[in-house]
Amino acid sequence: MDKNSIWGLVIIGAILIGYTYLTKPSAEELKAIKTRDSIARVEQARDQQLETERFTAMKAIEAEKQKDPTHLQETFGVFSSAAAQKEEFITLENKLVKIKVSNKGGRIYSVQLKDYQTHDSLPLILWEGEKNRFGMSFYAENKPIDTQDLFFSSDAGFENIDASSQQKTLSMKLKASDDQYLEYVYTLAPDSYMLDFDIKVIGLNNIIARNQSNLTFNWQADIYGKEKGHKNENMYSALYYKHSEDDVDNLSEGGNDEEDIATQVKWIAFKQQFFTSALIAKNNFKGIKLKSVDMDEHSPILKNFSAEISLPYSGDVKESYPMQFYFGPNKYKTLRKYGKDIQLEKVINLGWGIFGWVNKYVVIEVFNFLEKYMSNYGLIILILTILIKLVLSPLTYKSYLSTAKMRVLKPQIDEINERIPKDKAMERQQATMGLYKKAGVNPMGGCLPMLVQFPILIALFRFFPSSIELRQKSFLWASDLSSYDSIMTLPWDIPWYGDHISLFCILMAVTNLVYTKMNGQMQTSNQMPGMQAMMYMMPVMFLVWFNNYASGLSYYYFIATLFTIVQTWAIRKWMVDDNKVLAMLEASKKKPVKKSKFQQRLEEAAKKKGFNAKK
Structure with a gap:
């Protein structure tokens, strides 16, 4: 390493240190920032309280309105009797998953993976809450019906169903009458992350609009962060889908994205870094709309995923749409065992081709x-x-x-x-x-x-x-090998580097610097101007790039x-x-130089050309 390269590195290091020092807030500025933050937090808490009170009041008014039989009949028609009830939950579980089903919408309200926890030791819930959507929409007697607004009934009653020892089935019905209903059938096997999900439309052919050729199934969920590294987890979270006769594709992992897919699709997956919720068609889906919305980096929510699926409806007395849900870890062997034809393991991005x-x-x-x-x-x-x-x-x-x-x-x-x-x-x-x-x-x-x-x-x-x-x-000082190993938290965030120092990242950069120096000593000729300095800059770049990586x-x-x-x-x-x-x-x-066959042919061709030229 020559003197100019050393001076170049020293100057670059001085610039970085100087920039960090000069942009660091003073004690007065930090105090002012803290004061402003405190005031902002108080104002935000007050605004949230007012908003909560307004929302509660509006909800109470709306609840009273919803009890009016005339209003219910005008809004929901034959399903009016299913519009004003109390929300209750049924828990369907086995050794691996705990699924909470709500009578409101007959929907899966939340899914807990029992063998896993979040990075801060909380139960690992894939998604839950009122903002998530799960249900059917269609027209019945010229009225728009969204099943999420209506209450389903269960013949089993609203008690926990333990499926740890044998397969259990839960039926949820949205009734227009005893022989006219929409039914969700959930079947959970023991020791499995797979949940069978059948949608049955029974006797609604005279209620659902005759000109309706499709029923729409909506699935939407807020995806909460579960790992220590928010940015890293967000980078590996995306909405995936598999074409029936083609490979797996996904919406953008960074930023907002949406896509309308007219071709047949085998499954749709709300994939996070280490866990996935996937809806799998027993046959195929055709005609789906997918959307991924990226949230603010300070939000606990990484993304919002939504899928709108058109289910073909022919107006028969009985129609059925068999599907499956996978709620579980992104573990290659686990995903692979559910079927090579499904190829659910492809939600794990292991690289394309030879990689x-x-x-x-x-x-x-x-x-x-x-x-x-x-x-x-x-x-x-x-x-x-x-x-x-x-x-x-x-x-x-x-x-x-x-x-x-x-x-x-x-x-x-x-x-x-x-x-x-x-x-x-x-x-x-x-x-x-x-x-x-x-x-x-x-x-x-x-x-x-x-x-x-x-x-x-x-x-x-x-x-x-x-x-x-x-x-x-x-391992050693690293508490989580899938996230960064922080040995020191910085008082401020350095652009592109972060607010912490990762020791394994430093050790990696140092060994790369030593190896670069060793290689430089073995070079056979002088490199281009600046090339050697560039080689020494690579370990410094690694120090920046890998600080937030696993x-x-x-x-x-x-x-x-x-x-x-x-x-x-x-x-x-x-x-x-x-x-x-x-x-x-x-x-x-x-030793005599052996000529290749190609070189011999070239020489023979040249001789022949010279001989012809003399003639």
């Missing part, structure tokens, strides 16, 4: 094998890293050997450059390539092994943030780079001697 193959058939398999023998995931990552580096060690050796060959030939290349002036660049290049050919050196030999390792690097970049196995697993990922890169440093040092000290490499190359230069 996904590396994760599916190598990383996940090795990871799951090691899980059987140890519970410390820090050690699992360590062993996984060492295994990968050992498998790739022949490529590391080949890469270093190629670099060593280029290095020992450097004096001869310098002699060519001195002998041939700069204005004869083509001649200089031909002489250099001729030297490489005689010595049997491939200038790209050091790059190709690195290119082979690249898919593994990218695959693991995808694997760690998506691996639920690392969620809430601690600590398991930073830990892996730290161990992998440290292992590579040790490998390189060992190869240089005991396996590759520059003098022996030079002697080997000199011996190769004395």
Whole structure:
């Protein structure tokens, strides 16, 4: 590293430190900010109280109005008797999930995953609340009906149904009469994240508008954050869907997005970083509208997802729409067991093409094998890293050997450059390539092994943030390997960096800096101006980029780079001697150069062309 590069890094570091210091609020400004925040909080609390009182009053007035039989008849027609009742809940559960069903709308009100908790040790609820929508909409007797506003009845009564030992079924009916009703049938098997959900339309053919060819099923939910890293979790949360005869697609993970899909769709999934709520058609959906709304970064809600699904209606006495819900973790093996044809595991973004193959058939398999023998995931990552580096060690050796060959030939290349002036660049290049050919050196030999390792690097970049196995697993100072490891909270937020310091990220940056310096010492020629400084800037950029990423990922890169440093040092000290490499190359230069078949054909063609020209 030359003096100019060192000064460049010092100046850049000074600028960053100076910018942070100069933009830091003074004590007076901090006090003023706190005062303004306190006043704002008081005013906000007062406004919220007034809004709550107004809402309560309006709700009371509306409730009284809703009790008026004339109003109910005018609004809901044959369903008026189901319009004014008291909301009650039925809990349907097994060993894995606890599903709360409301008689209002007959809908799934909330879903709790019993084996998981949020980052702050609260029960993990996928979605719940009055703002969420779940139900059918259609026209009956020329009146718009939304089932979420009406009350369903249950023959089982409103008691908890424990399905831990056997399959249980819950029927919820919205009745126009005893033989005219809309029915939701929920069936939960023991030890399963899958809930069967059937919609049945019985005897409503004379009530639902005859010109209505579709009934609309609406599903909308606020997606609350459950992990420590809000930004990171939001980045891996999106609305996914699978085309019936094609691959899985998704709405944008960042910002608002919506899409109308006319083709057949197998399933729709409200996917978060580690958990998913998915609605799966037994046949296929056709004609759906999807929407994803991004919330403010300070909101506890990450996104709002909504799906509007058109269900074909032919006006028969009995019609049925069989579906399934999956409420569970984004664990590859778990999702895979529910059917290869469904391909629900594709909500986990393991990377496209070769990157996904590396994760599916190598990383996940090795990871799951090691899980059987140890519970410390820090050690699992360590062993996984060492295994990968050992498998790739022949490529590391080949890469270093190629670099060593280029290095020992450097004096001869310098002699060519001195002998041939700069204005004869083509001649200089031909002489250099001729030297490489005689010595049997491939200038790209050091790059190709690195290119082979690249898919593994990218695959693991995808694997760690998506691996639920690392969620809430601690190692050393990291309390959660799926989130950042904060050893210090900063008094202010630094742009692009954050408000904390991650130690694994620092260790990763330091090892990358050491490896960059080691590589710089092995270079065979002077780099372009500024290139060396740019190489030294990469570890600094890693320090910024990875500060908010999963600590398991930073830990892996730290161990992998440290292992590579040790490998390189060992190869240089005991396996590759520059003098022996030079002697080997000199011996190769004395051997006759073998011409490739392609080169022989070119020379024969040139001779034939010259012979014809003489004639």
